Amino acid sequence: MAIGPSAVERWPELSTQELRAQVAKLVSARLPGDHAVWQAVRRHPALVARIRGVLSGLAASAAGSKDEAMQKVWISKARQALDVTTPAPVRTARKPVAKEVPAAAEDEAPDRVLDFAQPEPQKQPPKVIPTMLFQEPS
Template sequence: MSFEGKAVYVAIGPSAVERWLDLSTEELRVQVSRLVSARLPGDHAVWQAIRRHPALVPRIRGVLSGLAATAAGSKDEAMQKVWISKARAALDQTAAAPVKAAPKPVVEEVPAEEPEAVIELREPEPQQRQPHRAVPTMLFQEPS
C-alpha cells in the first residue's frame, strides 16, 4: 500500500502519540520519519509520551531500523544515521531522577602535627649545550 500522493498527517505531539498505536506500519513509518527529522531532544514531551507506551516502543524501533536500511546508499545516509541513532537514544533514555542536593561534607579539624623534616631539592646543573653541527652539503647528479 503506497501513501504517495495521499495526505497522511497526524500531528507530532504528546497527545498524538495515543493515536500512533492504531496506525498501520506505513503510516507509523511516515510519522516516525517526521519525528526523526524534527530532531527533538530526548527529554521532549513527545519522547516521554512514546516511552510511556510499552507496545509502541518496539514498533518504533522496527520503523527506525527500516529507515536506516532505506537511508543506506543515499546521499544523506550519514545525516540520516545520526538522526536515527539520536532517536534510538531518546527511546532508551530513562526518566532522570530528581537531583538531590549533596550533603555538605563534615570537616574535622586535625590537630597540628610537628612539621616534617625539610628536604632541599637542588635543580640539576644545566648541561652545556653543544653547538649545532653543520649539515654536510649534498650534491645530486642527474642520471646520464
C-alpha cells in the first residue's frame, strides 16, 4: 500500500500490524508537517490517537538499537506533525470605506465621508516562563 492522502483514508480499517508498517514507512519518509499526508491523517481524530500509540511502540522497539537516536528524532518529528494545527486566517486592516451622501444633504455635508474603523488588536496569550529550581550545594 502506498503512502498518500488517498491511502490514509483507508488506514482506520487497517489492523494494528498493518498500521504499524504504514506508520513506520511514513516516519522514515520524513515528510514535513504541512504535507498532504499529515493533513489527511489529522482529519481523523481516532486515527491520530492510534498513530500516537504506534509511534510509542516504534520508539520502544528502537530502544537499544544502533539507530536509536535517529529513530527517536524521526518519531518526535512525526509527533510534532500530528500536533500541527492549521493557522487561522490573518485579518488585515480594513481600508477606509467611502460612504455616499444622499443628494438632499449635499449642500451641508462634504462629498464623501471616510470611515477609519480600526480592527481590534489580536491578544496573544502570555508567554509561559518555566519554573527554575535551585539546590544548595551540599
